Amino acid sequence: MSTHDVHPEPLHLAVALDGAGWHPAAWREPGARSRELFTAAYWADVAAIAERGLLDFVTIEDSLVLQSNDPFADRADERTDQVRGRLDAVLVAASIAPLTRHIGLVPTVTTTHTEPFHTSKSLATLDHVSRGRGGWRVQAGGANGEAGHFGRRVLPSLGSDYATDPKASAALRARFDEAADHVEVVRRLWDSWEDDAEIRDVETGRFIDRDKLHYIDFEGEHFSVRGPSITPRPPQGQPVVAALAHQTIPYELAARSTDVVFVTPHDDEHARSILAEVRDAEARVEQDRLPLKVFADLVVVIGASAAAAQERRRRLDEVAGAPFTSDALIVTGTAAELAELLRRWQDIGYAGFRLRPAVITDDLTAIVDDLVPELQAAGRFRTAYAEGTLRERLGLPATANRYAVTTPV
Template sequence: MSPLPVRPPHQEGTPIVSSSPSSLSSPSSARTSASLHLAVALDGAGWHPAAWRDPAARPRDLFTAGYWADLVAEAERGLLDFVTIEDSLGLQSSHLLEPDGRTDQVRGRLDAVLIAARVAPLTRHIGLVPTVVATHTEPFHLSKAIATLDYVSAGRAGLRVQATRRPNEAAHFGRRALPRFELRDLHSPPVRELTAGLLDEAADYVEVVRRLWDSWEDDAEIRDVATGRFVDRDKLHYIDFEGKHFSVKGPSITPRPPQGQPLVSALAHEEATGAPFRFVARSADVGYVTPHDIAQARAVVAAVRAEQDAAGRAEEPLHLFGDLVVFLDDDPTAAQARRERLDAFAGDPYTSDARIFTGTPAQLADLLLEFQQAGLSGFRLRPAVLGHDLHAITRGLVPELQRRGVFRSSYEADTLRGLLGLARPANRYSPELSASIERGAPLSA
């Protein structure tokens, strides 16, 4: 294999969970598709906390539009399905619950939705999935922002929904206080109850967003100059959502997005309560999971599918992507040496919620195909150093998967839903669908 290119164009957050609707060619094909889907998670200089000190990093460019445009252009060059863009309501921190005060790691970030909107006109095919925090923000504002992104990108928008239990982030808003607890309390009944409550709130948040996207029928805009009618008011609908956490009347002030329903995704860690899996099963089109071996992957997939069935979504598509942090080089010893060098800069061995892979693109391809047998339909890779490992993915891993006949050789759809085999859903408020519901047909998300 020729050396992997490393070009100058070029931390891990700790949310509880990060979080579209349509159908595949058949309801179960999201579970059995032979072709692999790939996404990358973009975060600062990379997922290793010392990534900014790698020679391939561009720390002086982190807060420039060109930096993010270069990253997404490289991901699109590799024919990836989409990129996710990390965000949070607090500074990055290696501490799970509170800022750690360190000044030797990347701190500060740009707004993920605005990054995606800036990059959208510069790309043509790749999906753009910014992270949004549901816990302290308003679903009405978010629905409008993602609908706008879907227009700007011509149907390539999504979102990754996150919930947060960090007290310091709640203090930014002053609307409520979240209890402080120690790491040793993470699996205690009070913290589990808190987590489940925040994820129930996030599920309501997603439901409001989805209803607002549907609150304009597709042909609500008439734009008839002769009659002076721009919009058909009868095709705008109040959503009248009343729940424990939100009361939203609607309709939206943005017409229905080009995809109808942009992609909704979430990160679901394994947890004793099952709340993250339940949230993904109830609310998402793509769930990111973090198994560390094939047995755990099978168990996680089975658990999410059981929750999906319990939520009444058994016939709806739900992609499950495995998350992995990757250190990639032609020589596995070089990848290991690079990881050790970064660990030395950071002062501690790097750990992650996801499996950490250190090796060659061919070895990673072997692992992905093994994990796929557990029922995963794709993978979201977290490059340890974006300036190095993103290129290793697009120019090393992708060609390897193409040689094995499991990854596309060109983009075959114009929208993000299309890339994932998801049909554009009918509007829940359209007369045709309303009549279908009255006849007893189920309402898909």
């Protein structure tokens, strides 16, 4: 395979933002700004760097439980040597919106406890304040401590045995079915106003044409929602919906409900097999929807040389007191090596990549200053932002409003 071919479509590049970065010792790096993680200035600066690199979007991690080393534990651990605490991701994204112009903003919102009505209007509003750059990373409420923060429901615990134990698997499926319902309600509410519902007709005294507002009348096992939304249809119509998925049930959720799926291949072979699984899941759910844009998630530790990257990683691991592990492949190397991997996987069929910087202030900067030029030189990445919404940038066409009555020609 030649690396000089100009690929017909550029790849998409996103960055996943969380605290000081994805390495547990990230906050201890001298430039990590670890005392500023809860300030607007930190997030604004990080977003500005990402936008300087012409990236498609940033995701912002969130959870309704405190970070913990064991995601399946019933309560958060009591470690004091890692970053703990987060700000609400939608609000962080909203605070970034007025300070940026192009970059997409994709916060995490969990589905198990939050009201779909609130989710819908807050994400619609993110799309309004960012003028069409909003998205949503759906997270099917997973952490076991969550329910105790709400006190409304007792949920079966999810364990790491979800793939093998039938009971655990059923619990997982129920959680994801509810997430699919949640997304469905959110999507219907986004469409519950037609784009031209506001008429301001002084003659008849009417501000809106009420025939262009729609009840959604969703009835599900866990909730029913009448609608319409209180918030008019967002600029994108349907803001971009994404999910991180590691196995069959989440792949199916992604196929049913989302536009973009983040997956975690560990090598070329795995990259191929995951892609096949995702396409299978899409075929099974038979959703009338465009094929998913499949993004590979990669943790990145970038260095000026391979040795420098290895040395960074070794030093970070040493400070952390344990080798760094992740659900995603950890790529430790130069920007050129990383670019080569991205090109290879793009050729396998990946639309893009969500990079998780090991240390935001270091690795995001390396992504922007080193990786992006490598990709641009190979003709695989944009050299300027085009005007347009996040959907348009990702090649997702505008969606028709499901409630609009089209007049036959």
